[in-house]
Amino acid sequence: MLVSTDLRPNETRALAALFRAGALSRAALARDLGLTRSTTGALVLGLTEAGLARERSDGADDEQDGEGRVGRPGILVEIEGNGGFFLGAYIGVNWIATVAVDLAGAQRASASRAFAGPGSTPEAAVAIIEELVAEIRSQLPEGTRPYGLNVAVPGFPAADGVSYHATILGWHGVNLAELLGNAFGDDFPILLENDANAVAVAETYRAQPGKDDEDALVILIENGVGGGIINAGRLHRGRLGGAGEIGHLRIGDEGFVFDAKRPGRLESYVGKDALLARYLHISGRRAGVDEFVAALAAGDPTAVATARDWALWFGRGLATLACTLQPERIILSGSVNAVYPFVAEQVEAFLSDFLAEGYPVPTVELSRVGADGPALGAACLLHQASLSGDPKFQLRGLAAR
């Protein structure tokens, strides 16, 4: 009879090692885990029987630099994606999205729906998530049960750590965990995560095979400026998940848009509103981002001047953050990304000028993940928790008993 069984510690460790490396021979895995080849052979046998790993058939052993090495070549073992699924969701201002990530870390299903965030109730959002989760679950192989659902929200828990504030949605003191718990019962564990944090994970989680200790800063620029911090491959949350709220970074005295209570903040210089307000101020033209970018591309001097001002403050902010956090990469996301290519040189020159000699200059890159970012990152966080051996997200496999 086939039953679902919890994985033993070394099985989880083996999967984590396979995930890190992409694929490994049994012998290489044994070295990685500090076990003997015989033990590892048995381990891999157990994992394949449980449907969590498989021998790689395709393309032979191309990725491993096996060519030129003496001795019998190994058979690469990799994670079987269908071994498990992790759900992520995003409650945005305009839409709600859900995705499923498989055990191999690949996105396997997604579904989304328009949602008029401000003005809608949390209950309405949860109802939509419930429907979308049913939809993506139907896209997954028969009989699979996800390991959890992580919901990215544009807000933060209050000081009590439970009730959520999502100002941008007009929600205050909402117990989202309870609402979601009511909807999904005890099917699987449910988590909540700030959306900017989730995007940061989506942008960096396993961005390069074999590299899982990245230091990165992901910056989201819309009207507000938010961000997420990745330290050694792990999300830096801070006390309530609010670390990375760099919009309030005070870099000057006023700002392009003035805020009496908190003047001089980063977002009042580099946010979307701020950029367009500056353009209005210089050119007298009221434009959207697309129009502004078109003017910039056409060489309109007022647009160029606006972009230069913007780049100056943006560079200031990045330099400050680079000193404080010393990331390897800074990744930009949001609609203002369309402007960045026009000022990349200026910003990066400012950045490296500002940093002390010998200080590593981070690269500045544009987002790779698209609109699915928050939901994808939320799912990746579950994937990470499962492979790190967190007992709450303990992996399971099918075993003959």
Place this chain on the structure above:
Amino acid sequence: MLVSTDLRPNETRALAALFRAGALSRAALARDLGLTRSTTGALVLGLTEAGLARERSDGADDEQDGEGRVGRPGILVEIEGNGGFFLGAYIGVNWIATVAVDLAGAQRASASRAFAGPGSTPEAAVAIIEELVAEIRSQLPEGTRPYGLNVAVPGFPAADGVSYHATILGWHGVNLAELLGNAFGDDFPILLENDANAVAVAETYRAQPGKDDEDALVILIENGVGGGIINAGRLHRGRLGGAGEIGHLRIGDEGFVFDAKRPGRLESYVGKDALLARYLHISGRRAGVDEFVAALAAGDPTAVATARDWALWFGRGLATLACTLQPERIILSGSVNAVYPFVAEQVEAFLSDFLAEGYPVPTVELSRVGADGPALGAACLLHQASLSGDPKFQLRGLAAR
């Protein structure tokens, strides 16, 4: 025959659990580790025989809220401090210090010596460390071999990750790891750590029993302003250990002391030089920190005005950092601490004003560890690595074979 043997994974996990909790009964330890009581009993027997744990005799079971609980009371087991030692050193501008921390996390030995940092060679510093290490080793029980030496340095590795820059000592491109390796051979592993990072660890490592997931920001204020970031109880290093270099945070346009290349930085407003320069500007008096504090205590209006200006910019900087990192505690260290009590209210009012509603306000505290901070923190980092199961710092015990 007694031989030294590596600990098995569960033995290390048990020690880590004992360290977190201070002391646990075998039954409580079993629950913590997810093992049965019988297994845990055997585990504890092994640890006590290996000289790494012991039953607590003193003061009975006071700390555990054992009173009023039904059932047979447990016998508390705690770490035997003599089970192992971790060495930390600090190369300062004026002195070199070394300390030893035992397996229970207690400081057990220290020795220091004056050192004219700028002008001295790295070789001279290493020679002094060698002597001081011999000195503190002689203070430890016979025959103990430390698990490692971690040296806190006022500098950072270059982009190559190896050669060190310590501008304040006048050292550039020094391969400290090699020099230390030559001095100590393969006696034990040797690490290097930035001094501000080490202080951050010293201030937070096991500050409260049972709490090991603190989010804190430690700020060092001398002429320069540096710092270290603790995220969930772990040091946030950034790419080369330079995270927390908040002195370059740009919070204004100029500064109390002007720096043409990087104007408006935090340290040009709140560093010791900046504070005293401001005082000179307002009062016309050239003073040291002690004199300034005396004037402040005496109610000298120019000193009060200076402190108010200082508090304003300091509050700005703290608010910015609190948003970015969301720490639970901000801990201040350095000679300027003497000024802080006079402006604590202003700074903290500014801080909570600036933070958004619902945002947790960090507490601001003054340093608890003294001059030994950097060396102590360096040693604590080794302690942490050992108990976290890092194979490089694998704990060992004596066992009959």
Place this chain on the structure above:
DNA sequence: GTAAATTAGTATGCCAATCAAACAAATCAC
């Protein structure tokens, strides 16, 4: 005061995870 309930610690037998050692298989170097 005594009995019942509860929890801690230990002893015993069993299972299974791991190892060490040996062997067969597949490749490279010559």
Place this chain on the structure above:
DNA sequence: GTGATTTGTTTGATTGGCATACTAATTTAC
């Protein structure tokens, strides 16, 4: 080809951990 090297598997032995008892020490109920 032959030898060297590395992989994967088999075998038997070891041991780490569990379930299940059992005894010990304390609180609660009566």
